[in-house]
Amino acid sequence: ARTGDKGNRVNIGVFAYQPEFYPLLLEQVTEARVLSMFQHRGASRVVRYELPQLQALNLVIDDVLEGGVNGSLNLDGHGKTLAFLLLALPLQIPQALLSE
Known part of the structure; x- marks a missing residue:
């Protein structure tokens, strides 16, 4: 994950470690869950x-x-630590993918 900021907005990029995991990101990292x-x-x-x-x-x-x-007086005004927070979002990984 990687972050950037513009004013009061942050963008976080999340990359699948392997291409097989990308459909899981699409399915489970939804706007509603992130919000x-x-x-x-x-x-x-x-x-x-x-x-x-x-x-x-x-x-x-x-x-x-x-x-x-x-x-802001926030210590992380650029939101760099927010990527780490997003990486804590629980995902359900099928057993078949865990063995790879």
């Missing part, structure tokens, strides 16, 4: 962009940076 995960930080909206050639998702989360780098 639920970040609502405690004030997130108001999530837009998910699918990047199938990269087996990746780009998630844009609004109002999650407590005002952004210039308007």
Whole structure:
């Protein structure tokens, strides 16, 4: 996962470790689940962009940076640690994929 910021908005890129895992990301890393995960930080909206050639998702989360780098006393004004938080989202992995 990798992050970037624009004002009070963060974008987090999530990449499938192997191409076989990309359908699981599409199925389980939904806008609703991501919004639920970040609502405690004030997130108001999530837009998910699918990047199938990269087996990746780009998630844009609004109002999650407590005002952004210039308007917040938050220690993580750029939202770099939010990628780590997103990596804690539980996913259901089929047994057949776990053995690979």
